[in-house]
Amino acid sequence: MRYLSTRGLPGDPELGFWDILLEGLAPDGGLYLPSEYPRVGPARLAEWRSLLDEQGYAALAHSVLSLFIDGIPDEDLRGICERAYNGEVFSDPAIVPVTDLGDGMKLAHLSNGPTAAFKDMAMQLLGQLFEYELTRRGAELNILGATSGDTGSAAEYAMRGRHGVRVFMLTPAGRMTPFQQAQMFSIDDPAIVNIAVDGVFDDCQDLVKEVAGDLAFKERYSLGAVNSINWARLVAQVVYYVAAWLRVTTSDDQVVSFCVPSGNFGNICAGHVARMMGLPIRDLVLATNENNVLDEFFRTGVYRVRSSAETQATSSPSMDISKASNFERFVFDLLGRDGVRVRALFGDELARHGSFDLSETPEFATLREHYGFVSASSSHANRVATIAATWRRSGVLIDPHTADGVGVAVRFTEPGVPMVVLETALPVKFAATIVEAIGREPDRPAAFDGLEDLPRHVVDLPRDAGALKALIASVVDG
Numbered sequence: 001m002r003y004l005s006t007r008g009l010p011g012d013p014e015l016g017f018w019d020i021l022l023e024g025l026a027p028d029g030g031l032y033l034p035s036e037y038p039r040v041g042p043a044r045l046a047e048w049r050s051l052l053d054e055q056g057y058a059a060l061a062h063s064v065l066s067l068f069i070d071g072i073p074d075e076d077l078r079g080i081c082e083r084a085y086n087g088e089v090f091s092d093p094a095i096v097p098v099t100d101l102g103d104g105m106k107l108a109h110l111s112n113g114p115t116a117a118f119k120d121m122a123m124q125l126l127g128q129l130f131e132y133e134l135t136r137r138g139a140e141l142n143i144l145g146a147t148s149g150d151t152g153s154a155a156e157y158a159m160r161g162r163h164g165v166r167v168f169m170l171t172p173a174g175r176m177t178p179f180q181q182a183q184m185f186s187i188d189d190p191a192i193v194n195i196a197v198d199g200v201f202d203d204c205q206d207l208v209k210e211v212a213g214d215l216a217f218k219e220r221y222s223l224g225a226v227n228s229i230n231w232a233r234l235v236a237q238v239v240y241y242v243a244a245w246l247r248v249t250t251s252d253d254q255v256v257s258f259c260v261p262s263g264n265f266g267n268i269c270a271g272h273v274a275r276m277m278g279l280p281i282r283d284l285v286l287a288t289n290e291n292n293v294l295d296e297f298f299r300t301g302v303y304r305v306r307s308s309a310e311t312q313a314t315s316s317p318s319m320d321i322s323k324a325s326n327f328e329r330f331v332f333d334l335l336g337r338d339g340v341r342v343r344a345l346f347g348d349e350l351a352r353h354g355s356f357d358l359s360e361t362p363e364f365a366t367l368r369e370h371y372g373f374v375s376a377s378s379s380h381a382n383r384v385a386t387i388a389a390t391w392r393r394s395g396v397l398i399d400p401h402t403a404d405g406v407g408v409a410v411r412f413t414e415p416g417v418p419m420v421v422l423e424t425a426l427p428v429k430f431a432a433t434i435v436e437a438i439g440r441e442p443d444r445p446a447a448f449d450g451l452e453d454l455p456r457h458v459v460d461l462p463r464d465a466g467a468l469k470a471l472i473a474s475v476v477d478g
């Protein structure tokens, strides 16, 4: 399997999986995608069905991922999958169980990992892949990132204890929920450095950019990132679409729709890849919150990024985005994989006008028919009502992000086609909205008991790149 850039030109060299594993953007500013999607037919699906039944999720992951990853002994890739997906790391040995919500709706549970959000699904694999490759290269990596919640925490839990990897994670001081702070700051590991910056999330991101932009420093301290455009994160997510599809079907040509609470388009992009591979997916229902950049595109053909002033702070905060960083991958496929056109849209139009318009193109006219995408958005009132209604009807408590999915999915269910909503976090992370919806606190899984009482490991830092560099240097140089 070879990889190319969404902004590539004919004749550009294609890369292997291990060349792009530790990278973010391609040098031309594009995102990496396979040069073609592997195709799976009924025979392969039948094989996967028995694999999942008899050997479980890690074995399925090994088989799916081996279609995308070469350059590694088969047994090594199997070991990586077994270490990433097992009953010690995830609270349910099924890893991704699927439960019934009634009326043809199903819930695929992606939040049984250490940080109770679906980001663990990808990040746990990434931690194992990083360790494997860094050991092979005899190299080290210092991950520098900024987080307002789920991503940074999933990264820390995935990278802790991984040989050759340190994490420096910036958070806006006092601005995460108490649970989110406790989750990160309770990690007691010298290779995981929590940094509370006197500022907001954007300040943290600016600091990361400034420090990583000092190329001499970046090289000297082997700085890297784990951002949402990383291809390995995306491909890890393809596996749970296959697993969920297998768990709600009994024959190998049965179609299923998926509804995905979306922000940066990473989760649903994996669904798109699964559909392109031939997994029998009917609709990919994209749900946004009030920050409806993506819903607007799928309804109107206009993609318009928002300013930070236009980006609302909502009660499903992990979906509060101003632009969707993985969306370029889908547009590349939509436009017949024409890197020149993608470059003109994302490199020029977007930079110049903050938007582009595909509404008059034949590709947009046939988008639903060819790619299955439909969309809608949700509001605070919708999600509170959906949490309450789902609790009343099926006794299942869902978090506000998942509620955006369930509320939108209802509008697109069809008789005879199971609608699988992807659960993206556990309610315990967002207690305030749960209390508003059902009048009581969510139950706390035993794994998180007493989290807030543990000693906190966090360094306070002013908004200053020099101070951040000094901290990194002192930790790395010892």
Ligand SMILES: *Cc1c(COP(=O)(O)O)cnc(C)c1O
Pocket (backbone or CB within 6 Å): 117, 118, 119, 150, 151, 228, 261, 262, 263, 264, 265, 266, 267, 268, 318, 319, 401, 424, 425
């Ligand atoms: C990250 C996140 C999302 C959005 O996922 P994308 O891949 O960015 O579309 C939704 N819900 C939760 C809880 C998240 O952490």
